[in-house]
Amino acid sequence: MAELAPAQEPVVQTTLFHAPRSLARIISNRNVLLITAVCALAILVAIIVAGIVATPAAQETDFARRDLAPSLAHPFGCDWLGRDMFLRTLAGLSLSIRIGLLAAVVSALIALVLGTIAALGSKVADGIVTWLIDLMMGVPHLVLLILISYALGKGFWGVTVGIALTHWASLTRVVRAEVLQCRQSPYIAVAGKLGASRLRIAAKHIVPFVFPQFLVGFILLFPHAILHEAAITFLGFGLPPELPALGNILSESMTYRSTGMWWLAVFPGLSLIATVLLFDLAGGALRKIVDARTNQE
Amino acid sequence: MTDLQDIRSSSARVMQAHDAKDVHGAHDAHDHHHHRHASNPVHTHGHHLLQVEDLSVGFRMYDPAEPFFAAKQELVNVIDHLSIAVHEREIVALVGPSGAGKSLLADAIMACYEPNVQVEGRIWFDGELQDAKSLAALAGGAIAMVPQSVASLNPLVKVGRQVQGGLSHSTYRTRDTHGARQPGKRKKHEKQGKREEHARLAQRQQELFARYGLAPSVADLYPHELSGGMARRVLLCCALIGNPRLIVADEPTPGLDEAAALRVLEDFRAFADGGGGVLLITHDIELALRVADRIAVFHDKTIVEETSVASFASPEHLQHPFSRALWHALPEHGFSAAGE
Amino acid sequence: MALEMRNVRFGYGNVPLFSDLNLTIEPDERVALIAPSGTGKTTLCRLLAGYERPQAGTVTVGGQHLRKKGACPVQLIGQHPEQTLDPLMRMEDSLREAGEPDGALLDALGIQGRWHSRYPHELSGGELQRFCIARALLVSPHYVIADEITTMLDAVTQAALWEFLLDDQRRKGWGMAFVSHSEALTKRIATRAIDVEALICS
Numbered sequence: 001m002a003e004l005a006p007a008q009e010p011v012v013q014t015t016l017f018h019a020p021r022s023l024a025r026i027i028s029n030r031n032v033l034l035i036t037a038v039c040a041l042a043i044l045v046a047i048i049v050a051g052i053v054a055t056p057a058a059q060e061t062d063f064a065r066r067d068l069a070p071s072l073a074h075p076f077g078c079d080w081l082g083r084d085m086f087l088r089t090l091a092g093l094s095l096s097i098r099i100g101l102l103a104a105v106v107s108a109l110i111a112l113v114l115g116t117i118a119a120l121g122s123k124v125a126d127g128i129v130t131w132l133i134d135l136m137m138g139v140p141h142l143v144l145l146i147l148i149s150y151a152l153g154k155g156f157w158g159v160t161v162g163i164a165l166t167h168w169a170s171l172t173r174v175v176r177a178e179v180l181q182c183r184q185s186p187y188i189a190v191a192g193k194l195g196a197s198r199l200r201i202a203a204k205h206i207v208p209f210v211f212p213q214f215l216v217g218f219i220l221l222f223p224h225a226i227l228h229e230a231a232i233t234f235l236g237f238g239l240p241p242e243l244p245a246l247g248n249i250l251s252e253s254m255t256y257r258s259t260g261m262w263w264l265a266v267f268p269g270l271s272l273i274a275t276v277l278l279f280d281l282a283g284g285a286l287r288k289i290v291d292a293r294t295n296q297e
Numbered sequence: 298m299t300d301l302q303d304i305r306s307s308s309a310r311v312m313q314a315h316d317a318k319d320v321h322g323a324h325d326a327h328d329h330h331h332h333r334h335a336s337n338p339v340h341t342h343g344h345h346l347l348q349v350e351d352l353s354v355g356f357r358m359y360d361p362a363e364p365f366f367a368a369k370q371e372l373v374n375v376i377d378h379l380s381i382a383v384h385e386r387e388i389v390a391l392v393g394p395s396g397a398g399k400s401l402l403a404d405a406i407m408a409c410y411e412p413n414v415q416v417e418g419r420i421w422f423d424g425e426l427q428d429a430k431s432l433a434a435l436a437g438g439a440i441a442m443v444p445q446s447v448a449s450l451n452p453l454v455k456v457g458r459q460v461q462g463g464l465s466h467s468t469y470r471t472r473d474t475h476g477a478r479q480p481g482k483r484k485k486h487e488k489q490g491k492r493e494e495h496a497r498l499a500q501r502q503q504e505l506f507a508r509y510g511l512a513p514s515v516a517d518l519y520p521h522e523l524s525g526g527m528a529r530r531v532l533l534c535c536a537l538i539g540n541p542r543l544i545v546a547d548e549p550t551p552g553l554d555e556a557a558a559l560r561v562l563e564d565f566r567a568f569a570d571g572g573g574g575v576l577l578i579t580h581d582i583e584l585a586l587r588v589a590d591r592i593a594v595f596h597d598k599t600i601v602e603e604t605s606v607a608s609f610a611s612p613e614h615l616q617h618p619f620s621r622a623l624w625h626a627l628p629e630h631g632f633s634a635a636g637e
Numbered sequence: 638m639a640l641e642m643r644n645v646r647f648g649y650g651n652v653p654l655f656s657d658l659n660l661t662i663e664p665d666e667r668v669a670l671i672a673p674s675g676t677g678k679t680t681l682c683r684l685l686a687g688y689e690r691p692q693a694g695t696v697t698v699g700g701q702h703l704r705k706k707g708a709c710p711v712q713l714i715g716q717h718p719e720q721t722l723d724p725l726m727r728m729e730d731s732l733r734e735a736g737e738p739d740g741a742l743l744d745a746l747g748i749q750g751r752w753h754s755r756y757p758h759e760l761s762g763g764e765l766q767r768f769c770i771a772r773a774l775l776v777s778p779h780y781v782i783a784d785e786i787t788t789m790l791d792a793v794t795q796a797a798l799w800e801f802l803l804d805d806q807r808r809k810g811w812g813m814a815f816v817s818h819s820e821a822l823t824k825r826i827a828t829r830a831i832d833v834e835a836l837i838c839s
Binding site for chain 3: 185186187189190191193194195196197204205208209
């Protein structure tokens with residue numbers, strides 16, 4: 001700072017009153033965010049692909065390696081039928097993510113349509129949608145999910161439809177609020193007075209405004225969907241027991257817990273948590289990049 | 298620099314050679330720290346009430362011209378090497394367009410910093426060089442802020458109690474940036490002391506209300522029940538409760554018509570005449586010219602000229618080209634954007 | 638093609654602001670609307686430009702009601718340009734909402750080419766206000782309502798914008814109503830002044 005002071009003045013130390021914390025600077029860096037999001041998504045895609053490839057191997061039984069504790073050859077150990085737990089966990093995660101993806105996409109679409117109808121439609125439409133949201137939020141997710149899955153005969157479609165039909169409520173509320181907020185902005189009124197049609201206003205102003213929130217809400221639906229899939233499979237109302245799903249793995253492991261086979265529950269459980277956190281990370285990073293209001297930081 | 302009193306006080310200060318920190322002594326008396334004085338200010342003890350030198354405030358930003366992910370973060374200064382001084386018994390108006398970063402000067406003085414801001418420079422208050430901690434201790438006490446609007450008051454607390462608490466109840470400053478406040482820090486006679494403190498503040502609040510024409514019943518109102526004019530006075534009372542020596546007023550007049558705005562500024566005038574200093578931050582040069590003693594012209598991230606209001610009588614007295622352009626652009630003068 | 642308000646009633650909630658308001662502005666006029674704060678000058682501006690619909694009475698231009706579709710013949714320019722521009726839209730796109738930009742108009746307003754690709758938060762208030770004025774004039778309005786449009790700008794920018802507006806008005810012959818708290822500015826610009834308080838009471 002000294003060289004910036006006028007030459008005729010004696011050199012006086014400048015007081016630093018405040019500076020941004022260096023850690024905050026690194027964490028919020030654009031490139032770091034991008035790398036985080038890309039890495040998280042890449043890992044998730046890798047799990048899906050690897051899981052599909054590994055599914056036949058995961059169902060292979062070999063009594064020579066029965067009840068093996070974790071080792072280098074079998075990092076997650078083997079179960080009472082001699083199945084490799086690492087491959088089974090991978091296959092289970094892959095299945096969970098695929099179900100989560102499908103269910104979350106359908107859920108998000110329902111949310112988008114209902115939220116938009118509520119915000120742009122008549123008062124009656126808004127009333128109905130709001131009532132549906134309250135109804136959905138009022139009933140425990142899991143109970144409704146079990147009912148729907150059971151009614152549809154369980155299995156892949158039972159679980160997927162059940163999750164899709166129970167997870168749209170909170171995102172609908174977000175979409176409705178965002179559209180309403182945007183619609184009331186002064187710049188929307190000005191655009192109308194300048195002659196922009198309703199369609200143009202929706203496409204040019206409202207969609208870009210709502211999109212970041214929608215994207216994040218959509219990504220954050222995954223962990224929910226995955227956890228609920230695992231939960232109802234664990235309870236026996238979801239996927240059939242022969243499929244290597246995480247819910248089945250965890251539920252079976254309960255039987256063998258007392259025999260000291262801790263690895264049957266610990267590793268699949270930790271992988272499930274790690275997967276959910278990966279989605280969270282990717283969602284958070286993407287939001288900060290996409291949202292023009294925060295991407296300067 | 299025509300005023301005799303000023304030369305006298307300046308040279309007196311040089312002779313006092315206050316202490317090593319006081320760089321002012323090195324200036325010659327003729328061009329007094331890049332600004333010229335009004336006729337009434339006083340350099341008590343040979344220094345300014347508030348002196349800011351070489352203050353820079355910057356934010357880390359991405360270069361918008363570069364591609365999104367290739368862009369580098371850079372420190373972008375919003376205020377660049379700004380210097381300004383306020384004397385006792387005077388109102389200094391910092392004039393510049395909205396959104397140019399003037400409010401950041403107020404934030405710097407009040408030790409209120411955004412997380413991603415970088416603030417550096419030198420600030421003296423009453424002859425003492427300050428740092429972030431000491432400024433935070435002065436804030437709300439010897440230096441008080443009059444915020445822009447009643448939005449700075451807590452909507453759930455009655456006006457009387459908020460005035461007694463200064464702005465500590467308000468949302469303008471959060472607790473964590475300022476830590477513990479002096480009252481209530483004592484351990485021993487805590488209860489007794491608190492009660493006395495409370496009574497003293499309540500009495501002071503009643504005095505202030507009486508002085509500024511607010512009925513005692515106003516203390517029982519909530520912020521949303523105040524009319525515009527009442528709200529301004531309540532905000533002023535909030536600032537005055539701690540017996541400040543300097544008031545920083547950030548845009549106190551927008552939304553008021555001319556008569557109401559002048560009434561607000563009269564209150565500042567009265568405070569200055571009582572011995573205090575006022576730093577008035579405004580975009581409205583016409584209004585500033587009517588009440589201030591000196592005008593600091595904010596242009597291009599810094600103060601280009603600090604001069605007495607009298608200099609604005611004629612463009613010849615103004616030194617910086619931008620101040621002259623400003624003069625010519627005033628509706629009552631040429632109203633021309635081109636300048637001379 | 639006079640801008641006329643006939644027997645307009647308007648209020649928020651149950652509080653009537655105007656009960657029977659009559660006002661006529663002719664083309665070529667620059668009418669100052671004068672009133673202390675809180676008397677509804679901004680609401681009056683919004684009514685004139687069709688942003689609020691009167692609860693009774695009419696607002697017409699040349700006898701025609703303000704159209705709901707297409708560009709409004711009365712354009713309002715406000716005090717806060719940053720609120721009337723979509724923060725997620727580049728300036729060129731915001732400008733295009735009003736039609737194809739007219740190079741001569743942009744030059745006269747001093748809008749620089751490099752501003753076009755920026756977002757509103759990257760420009761100053763004065764720069765944004767130039768875009769708002771350009772946008773309003775691009776739809777060739779018969780009337781412009783200016784509500785404290787230069788209040789928050791510095792005097793030099795204020796003079797530049799008014800210089801442009803007066804010149805454009807003289808050439809194209811649109812009419813104007815404006816609000817300003819500054820007496821000096823009002824004196825400089827207005828061809829006629831209307832006391833809004835007197836208008837409400839009468």
